[in-house]
Amino acid sequence: MAKITIDSEKCKGCLLCITFCPKGLIKVSGKFNKRGADFVEFKDSGECLGCVQCAIMCPDCCIEVYK
Amino acid sequence: MKKIFSHPVSLRKTSTHYCPGCGHGLCHRLVAEIIDELGIREKTIAIAPVGCAVLAYDYWDFDCTEAAHGRALAVATAIKRVRPENIVFTYQGDGDLAAIGTNETIHTANRGENLTVIFINNAVYGMTGGQMAPTTLLGQKTTTTPLGRQANLQGFPLKVSELLSQLPAVKYIERVSLHSPQEVIKAKKAIKQAFQNQLDNQGFSLVEVLSACPTYWGMPAHKAMSWIKEVMIKEFPLGRIK
Amino acid sequence: MKANKILMSGNEAFGEGAIQAGCQFYAGYPITPQNELIAYMARHMPERNKVFIQAESELAAINMVFGASAAGMRAMTSSSSPGISLKQEGISYMAGSQLPGVIVNVMRGGPGLGNISPSQSDYFQATRGGGHGDYHSIVIAPASVQEAYDFMGLAFDLADKYRNTVIVLGDGILGQMMEPLRLSAANQTPQTEYQKPWALTGCKGRKPNIIRSLYLGDGVLEALNVSLQKKYQLIQQEEARYEGLFLDDAEIILVAYGTMSRISKVVVNNLRDKGKKIGMIRPITLWPFPKKAFSGLPAMCSKLLVVEMSCGQMVEDVRLSVNGKYPVEFLGRAGGGVPAEEEIIEKIESIL
Numbered sequence: 001m002a003k004i005t006i007d008s009e010k011c012k013g014c015l016l017c018i019t020f021c022p023k024g025l026i027k028v029s030g031k032f033n034k035r036g037a038d039f040v041e042f043k044d045s046g047e048c049l050g051c052v053q054c055a056i057m058c059p060d061c062c063i064e065v066y067k
Numbered sequence: 068m069k070k071i072f073s074h075p076v077s078l079r080k081t082s083t084h085y086c087p088g089c090g091h092g093l094c095h096r097l098v099a100e101i102i103d104e105l106g107i108r109e110k111t112i113a114i115a116p117v118g119c120a121v122l123a124y125d126y127w128d129f130d131c132t133e134a135a136h137g138r139a140l141a142v143a144t145a146i147k148r149v150r151p152e153n154i155v156f157t158y159q160g161d162g163d164l165a166a167i168g169t170n171e172t173i174h175t176a177n178r179g180e181n182l183t184v185i186f187i188n189n190a191v192y193g194m195t196g197g198q199m200a201p202t203t204l205l206g207q208k209t210t211t212t213p214l215g216r217q218a219n220l221q222g223f224p225l226k227v228s229e230l231l232s233q234l235p236a237v238k239y240i241e242r243v244s245l246h247s248p249q250e251v252i253k254a255k256k257a258i259k260q261a262f263q264n265q266l267d268n269q270g271f272s273l274v275e276v277l278s279a280c281p282t283y284w285g286m287p288a289h290k291a292m293s294w295i296k297e298v299m300i301k302e303f304p305l306g307r308i309k
Numbered sequence: 310m311k312a313n314k315i316l317m318s319g320n321e322a323f324g325e326g327a328i329q330a331g332c333q334f335y336a337g338y339p340i341t342p343q344n345e346l347i348a349y350m351a352r353h354m355p356e357r358n359k360v361f362i363q364a365e366s367e368l369a370a371i372n373m374v375f376g377a378s379a380a381g382m383r384a385m386t387s388s389s390s391p392g393i394s395l396k397q398e399g400i401s402y403m404a405g406s407q408l409p410g411v412i413v414n415v416m417r418g419g420p421g422l423g424n425i426s427p428s429q430s431d432y433f434q435a436t437r438g439g440g441h442g443d444y445h446s447i448v449i450a451p452a453s454v455q456e457a458y459d460f461m462g463l464a465f466d467l468a469d470k471y472r473n474t475v476i477v478l479g480d481g482i483l484g485q486m487m488e489p490l491r492l493s494a495a496n497q498t499p500q501t502e503y504q505k506p507w508a509l510t511g512c513k514g515r516k517p518n519i520i521r522s523l524y525l526g527d528g529v530l531e532a533l534n535v536s537l538q539k540k541y542q543l544i545q546q547e548e549a550r551y552e553g554l555f556l557d558d559a560e561i562i563l564v565a566y567g568t569m570s571r572i573s574k575v576v577v578n579n580l581r582d583k584g585k586k587i588g589m590i591r592p593i594t595l596w597p598f599p600k601k602a603f604s605g606l607p608a609m610c611s612k613l614l615v616v617e618m619s620c621g622q623m624v625e626d627v628r629l630s631v632n633g634k635y636p637v638e639f640l641g642r643a644g645g646g647v648p649a650e651e652e653i654i655e656k657i658e659s660i661l
Contacts, residue, residue, distance in 0.1 A: 001068065014088035014281070014288040020248055037087070053248040055072040059092035060083060065072035110511035112380070124519045130509040132379045132520035135402045138372035141364070145376030145384070146509065148360045149334055153380075153511050171372075174365035 002050025002067040004042050010062045011039035017054035017063060023047045026054060075099035077108045079128050086193075088288025090245045090278025091119055094187060095126050097251070098158070101259045102129065105266065111154045112146055114139045116163035119193040123158055137168025140175035143182050154265055156183035162192050165201040165227045172227065176271045179236025183261045184273040186227065189280040190299065197283035201225040204302055209283070224302050228275045232309040238270040240309040244277040246295040250305075277303055317490045319457045319483040323413050324349035325492070326461030327385055328357060332411070334377035334384040336362040336370040340392045341425045342481040343415035347387065367392040371399030371412070378408040379520045381508030383465050387413035389481075390431050391422060393439075400474050401440030404537070405522025409468035411461070412446070413477045415484035418645045426645025427481030429567060432622035435476045436596040443534055445541050446474040447548065448595040450567040454488035469503035471544055478595060480618065482568045482647070544597055551599035552591040555581065559588025560609050561657055564627050565616045566592045569648065573616055576653045587657065595623065603630035610635060612660055616648050617641045 006017075006026075011033065017040060018026045025048055029041040042048075050067035074080060078099035085091045102108050108129050115123040117136035124131035134142040139157040147155040157164075164172050164186050175182065191209055192198040198211040202224050206215040216224075228240050239261060243254035254276060261272035277299055279291035286294065317325065324346050327335070335354050337347040347363070354361035360377070364370035370386045377384035388396060393414045403410055416431045418424040435448045447467050451457045457479060464475040509518055524530040552570075554577055556562070565573040570591040580587045586609070590602045603613075613635055615624040624639045631637060640656045642648050 002071075003068065010082045012087035016088060016288050016292070019289040019292070035082070050071060052072045056248045056251050057093070059085065059087075059089055061074055061078060061092065061096050063072070064070060064074065066068040067071045109513035112509045112511065114376075121523055124517075124521065128512075128517055130512050130518050132376070132509055133402075133406070133523060134375070135372060135398055138368060138375075138399070141369040141372035142376035142379070144362065145334060145336065145360075145373035146380045148362065149377050149380050149382045149384075150510065153509075170365055171369050174369065 002048040002065065003044055004048065004054060004066070005064050006040060006042055007062040008039040008041070009033050010060050011037055012060055013037040013039055014059060015040065016057045016059065020053045020057045022051060022053065023049065075103045077102045077128050079126055081126065083126055084122060085119065086282040088279055088281040088291060089119070090189060090276070091187065093245050093251065094185065094276055094278060095123060097255045097258055098185065099127060101255065101262055104259070105262055107154045107262070110152065111156070112150070114143045114155070114157040116157070116159040118160040118163050120158055120160060120187065121194070137163055137166070138171055139163060139168065140171040140182070140184070144175055144178070144180050147180060147182055154183070154262065156185060156262070158185045158187070160187045160193070161189065161200040161202040165225050173231070176231045176237050176273070177234045179238070179270040181265055181268055181270050182272070183265045185258060186273055186275045187278045188275050188303065189278045190224070191280050191283045193280050193283055204298065226303070228273065228308045231273060236271060237309055239264050239272040240275070241307045242275040242277070242303060242305050244295055244300065244305055245279065246277070246292040275303070313492050314489045315492065316487050317454055318345055318485060318487045319454045319479060320345035320415065320485070321349045322454045322457040322490055323387065323461060323477065323479070324353065326458035327411065327465070328353055328359070330462040330465040331383050332359065332385050332465065333382040334360045334374070335386065336364045336373035337386050337388065338364050338367050338370050338392060340389045342417055342484050343387050343389050343413070345484070346413065346415070367395035368398060371396040374410045375399055375403055375408060378403065378410045379406070379509050381505045381510060383469070385411040385413065387415070389415045389417045390419050390428070393431060393434070397440035400446060401438070401442050401444065402522055403474050404438070404444035404446070405442060406520050407472040408520065409472050409474070411464045411468055411475050411477065413479065416478065416480040418643065424645050425481065427568060427618060427647065428643065428645065429480055429569065429618040430620070430622065430643055431478070432595065432617070432619060435478050436598070436626070444537060445596050446476045447471070447544060447597070448476045448478050450478045450593060450595050451483065452567050452570045452591070454483070454486065454490050457483060458490055467548060471540060473540070473544070478567065480568050548594060549597040549599040549601060550593035551602045552593060553589070553602060554591070555588035556590070556607065558586055558607055558609060560586040560611055561588070561661065562606065562610055562613045563587065563589045563616060563653070564592070564613055564623070565589070566595060566623065569616050569618055572648065572650060573653065576650050579650070580654065580657070592623070598626045598630065600630045603627070606635070612636050612638060614638045614640060614657060614660065616653055618647055619643050
C-alpha cells in the first residue's frame with residue numbers, strides 16, 4: 001500500500017512524473033492552478049508501489065510519497 | 068502509512084522561477100537533501116552564480132551570497148580561507164563556470180581549494196534567452212548560432228571536467244545526469260561525495276551535472292530527458308573523471 | 310623614551326598599517342609601482358595568521374575581497390591604475406551589496422597601459438564611483454609614508470562604520486619613497502568593534518543571511534538606491550577632511566592633494582618667507598570632497614590655483630565648491646610629469 005500527494009499549486013505541468021510512473025497512476029488534471037499550469041493529479045487505484053520515481057524526477061518538489 | 072519521500076528542510080517551500088521541466092529545481096533539491104543528511108545546514112555558505120540559478124538563495128534555507136558573473140570561485144576561495152570550519156560550495160552554470168569564469172575555475176582548482184562545486188551543464192544560456200554556451204553541442208541551434216554551432220566558427224563544446232582532471236591539486240571530478248530516476252540517484256551520490264570530501268579536508272571536488280533546459284532546447288520535458296540520454300551523453304560521457 | 314621610528318616605503322607602510330588595523334584578508338595581483346605592498350603582505354600576513362592570496366587576476370582579487378568581506382572579515386586589495394580599472398566590477402558589486410572593503414590604488418600614468426610613473430589621473434574614477442551604478446567609495450589621499458600607515462586604520466574603520474568601500478589613493482612617488490615612520494600603537498588598533506550581524510557565518514541560531522545586489526521586484530532597487538544615497542549624504546556631512554594652511558589672510562590659495570600637496574606646501578612656505586600671501590587647501594578625503602573648506606575663504610582671496618598630476622580632474626570639484634565666487638586656475642601635468650616647485654611659482658606669478 002502506497003500513495004502520493006501532489007502540491008497542485010506548485011506543479012508547473014512539466015509531466016515528468018507521468019513519464020516516469022511505472023504504473024501510469026498520474027494524469028493531467030485538465031484544470032489550471034493559480035500560476036496557469038495544467039497541473040497533474042494522482043489517480044489512486046491501489047496499485048501505487050511507492051517507488052518514489054515520480055518524486056525523484058519532480059523538478060519542483062511537489063510530490064511526497066507515503067508507504 | 069509512513070512518509071517515505073518528503074520535502075528537505077534546507078529547501079524553502081516556495082515555488083521557484085524555473086521553467087517547467089528545468090533541471091535546476093531538481094538539483095537544488097538534491098543539494099538540500101544532502102545538506103540535511105550531512106547535518107551541515109547551520110554551517111553551510113553557498114555562492115549563487117549569475118545565470119538562471121542566481122536566485123538560488125530564495126530557495127535554499129541557509130547562508131548564501133551572490134557573486135559577479137564568473138567570479139563565484141574567487142568569492143568561495145576567500146570565504147573558505149577565512150572560515151575553514153564552514154562548508155562552502157558554488158553552484159554555477161556552464162556560462163558562469165566555463166566561459167566568463169574559466170580563469171577563476173582553473174586557478175581555484177589548481178590551488179586545490181577545499182571547496183565543493185556543482186556545475187550545471189545544460190548546453191545553453193537560459194537566463195539571457197537561449198544563446199550559445201561553451202558547452203553547446205556541434206550543430207545545436209541557439210539564438211547566437213542560428214544555423215547550429217560550427218566547429219570552424221565557434222569551436223568545440225568545452226569539456227571543463229576533463230580539462231580540470233589534469234590538475235594535480237584536484238581531488239574529485241564526476242559527471243552525472245538528471246535524465247532518469249536511476250541517474251538522479253547516482254547524481255546525488257556524487258554530489259554527496261563532493262561535500263563529504265570537503266568535510267574530510269580532501270580539497271577541490273566538482274560534479275558536472277547534465278541538466279535539461281526544455282525551453283531553450285525547444286522540446287517538452289520528457290523529450291529533453293531523451294535528448295540528454297541519446298545526444299548529450301555522447302559528447303559528455305558520464306562517470307568518474309578523477 | 311624615543312618614539313619607535315623605522316624607515317619604510319609608502320607601499321610597505323600601507324601594508325603594515327593595514328595589518329595593524331586588523332586586516333584579516335589580502336588578495337592582490339602584481340603590478341608596478343605597488344609590488345612592494347603585495348610582497349609585504351605575502352611575508353607578513355601569514356606570519357600573523359592572516360590570509361594572503363596571490364590571485365590569478367585583478368578580477369579574482371577584488372572578488373576574493375568581496376568573499377572575505379561577506380564572511381565578516383576586514384579585507385583589502387591593492388593595485389595600480391590599470392589593475393584598478395579591472396577591479397571596478399567587484400567594487401560596484403560591493404557597493405550594491407553594502408560590503409566594507411579597502412582598495413589601495415598606487416596611481417601610475419594612463420590611459421591604457423600608460424607607464425609606471427606617478428600620476429593622479431584616476432581621481433574621476435575613484436571619486437565618481439568608477440564602476441556601473443549610482444555609488445561612491447570613500448576616497449582618502451595620504452601625502453606621506455606616515456599617513457600611508459595611519460590612514461589604513463581610518464580606511465578600515467570608515468569601511469566598517471558605513472558598510473562601504475574605501476579607496477586609499479596614493480601614487481607612484483608615495484608608494485616608492487622611503488621616510489621615517491612612527492609606529493604609534495594608539496593610532497593603529499581600531500577603536501571600535503563593528504558588529505556584523507549580516508555576515509555569512511553559517512545560519513546557526515538565526516535566519517539565513519543573504520548577500521546580494523540583484524533586486525528584480527518592482528521598486529526594490531530604487532528603494533536600495535534611495536537608502537544608499539542617504540548613507541552617502543551622511544558620509545558627506547560627517548567624514549569630509551582637509552588640511553588648511555594660512556587661510557586667514559591668503560590672497561592666492563593653492564589646492565592640491567597627495568604628493569602634489571607636499572610640493573605645493575614647499576611653494577607656500579617659500580613664498581610666505583618672501584612675504585607673499587599664499588595659502589593652501591589640501592583635501593584629505595577626495596570623496597566626500599571637503600566643500601566646507603571653500604565656503605569661508607578670506608575676503609582678500611582673489612584666486613585659487615589647483616595643481617594636479619593630471620590634465621585637470623579635482624579642479625572640477627574645486628570649481629563646484631566655490632560655485633563661481635572665485636576664479637579657479639589650473640596647473641597640471643600628466644603621463645608621468647610632475648609639476649615642479651618652479652613651475653608652480655611661475656604659474657602663481659602669472660596669475661597674480
